[in-house]
Amino acid sequence: MPELDDIIHQPLRLRIMAALNALPATTGLEFVKLKKLTGATDGNLGAHIETLAKAGYVAVEKAFVGKKPQTTVTATAAGRGAFARHVATLQEIIAASARQP
Amino acid sequence: MIDSKQAVEALTEINQIARRVRQSTIYNLASLMLIMWGVLVFAGHLVVHILPRNALLIWLAVTVLGIAGSFAISASTRARTGVRTFDARFLMAFLLFLGFGYLWTLGLGHFTARQMDTFWPLYFMLVYTIAGLWFGLAFVAIGLGVTALTLIGYFFIGDWFHLWMAVVNGGGMIVGGLWMRRN
Numbered sequence: 001m002p003e004l005d006d007i008i009h010q011p012l013r014l015r016i017m018a019a020l021n022a023l024p025a026t027t028g029l030e031f032v033k034l035k036k037l038t039g040a041t042d043g044n045l046g047a048h049i050e051t052l053a054k055a056g057y058v059a060v061e062k063a064f065v066g067k068k069p070q071t072t073v074t075a076t077a078a079g080r081g082a083f084a085r086h087v088a089t090l091q092e093i094i095a096a097s098a099r100q101p
Numbered sequence: 102m103i104d105s106k107q108a109v110e111a112l113t114e115i116n117q118i119a120r121r122v123r124q125s126t127i128y129n130l131a132s133l134m135l136i137m138w139g140v141l142v143f144a145g146h147l148v149v150h151i152l153p154r155n156a157l158l159i160w161l162a163v164t165v166l167g168i169a170g171s172f173a174i175s176a177s178t179r180a181r182t183g184v185r186t187f188d189a190r191f192l193m194a195f196l197l198f199l200g201f202g203y204l205w206t207l208g209l210g211h212f213t214a215r216q217m218d219t220f221w222p223l224y225f226m227l228v229y230t231i232a233g234l235w236f237g238l239a240f241v242a243i244g245l246g247v248t249a250l251t252l253i254g255y256f257f258i259g260d261w262f263h264l265w266m267a268v269v270n271g272g273g274m275i276v277g278g279l280w281m282r283r284n
Contacts, residue, residue: 004103011114018115022122027181029122037121087115090108097105 005086007055012040012048017083020058020075028061028074049073057082127236128281130178135243135278137170142222143271149218150263156214160221164199168192198228215262219255222270223248243277 008017015038019029029037035045052058057079061072075083103111145163149156175188202224206212212220226244233240250269258265 009111014111014114015118018118019122022119023126033125037118037125087112090112093103093108094105094112097108 004089005082007051007057008082008086010048010051012038012044013052014086015040016045016048016052016073017057017075017079017086020073021080021083023075025077025080026074028059028072031071031073034073052079055079055082124237128239130174131236131240132278132281133174133178134171135274135281137174138167139271139274139276139278141167141170141271142274143267146218146263146267146271150267153214153263156218168195198224215255218262218266219251222251222266226251239277239281243273243281247273247277 008014016034019034019037023029031045031049034040034049035042038045040048049058049060053060056076059074059076061074063070063072141163145159148159152159172192202221206217206220210216226248228244229240230244230248233242233244247270250273251266254262254265254269
């Protein structure tokens with residue numbers, strides 16, 4: 001059975017990847033919105049986004065809208081692939097358990 | 102490795118987040134539409150209050166501007182998020198919806214001006230309320246709230262009906278749209 005992706009499996013990172021994967025490819029979420037959707041704190045969310053970015057699973061874009069800084073996070077193709085494999089593994093675990101007598 | 106119970110929990114979490122993202126996208130678009138239509142309806146009622154004889158023409162202008170605005174908002178949303186919304190199929194559904202309304206109000210029902218001005222908000226809010234059963238309680242709250250205020254206007258507000266409707270119908274949609282954006 002394939003292994004779960006340790007980077008994605010952490011609960012908050014799983015929520016981040018789930019949120020980004022629910023959007024069309026190349027579409028990202030603003031940091032503030034991601035924070036609201038995942039229920040994370042600023043520092044916690046920032047740290048986990050950094051971990052995902054280091055793994056190449058998300059791309060982080062910083063820009064200024066007027067005078068306000070805006071951070072947008074987007075799932076990369078590698079991130080989408082890893083997430084799809086992670087979900088498939090979870091489904092496989094459930095299916096394997098159902099097959100056991 | 103995790104067990105199947107934990108795997109189910111993880112998949113449930115993923116589905117819940119995905120549902121929240123979809124709802125957020127729908128709320129974002131619907132709120133913009135609601136605010137735009139609210140402004141148009143607010144202006145429409147004010148102008149009809151001043152020029153009641155031109156009501157049909159005014160509401161036709163409001164409808165055309167509303168459809169054009171809906172396309173503009175949809176195009177801007179699509180460019181930003183990639184989500185297609187107000188497309189040709191939606192326009193067709195909207196025109197059928199309008200056609201059914203006009204068939205009854207003008208063709209078969211011979212509604213009075215006041216009945217017409219009450220019927221249309223109730224008709225739109227019925228759709229809003231039904232849509233809310235799938236898309237979120239905010240739609241239901243806005244739909245039922247505006248419906249109740251419209252009926253109060255029809256039965257209890259005399260000559261100031263259009264000003265009342267400008268506030269509760271147009272204003273209600275604007276406030277509802279802003280509330281959706283906040284939530």
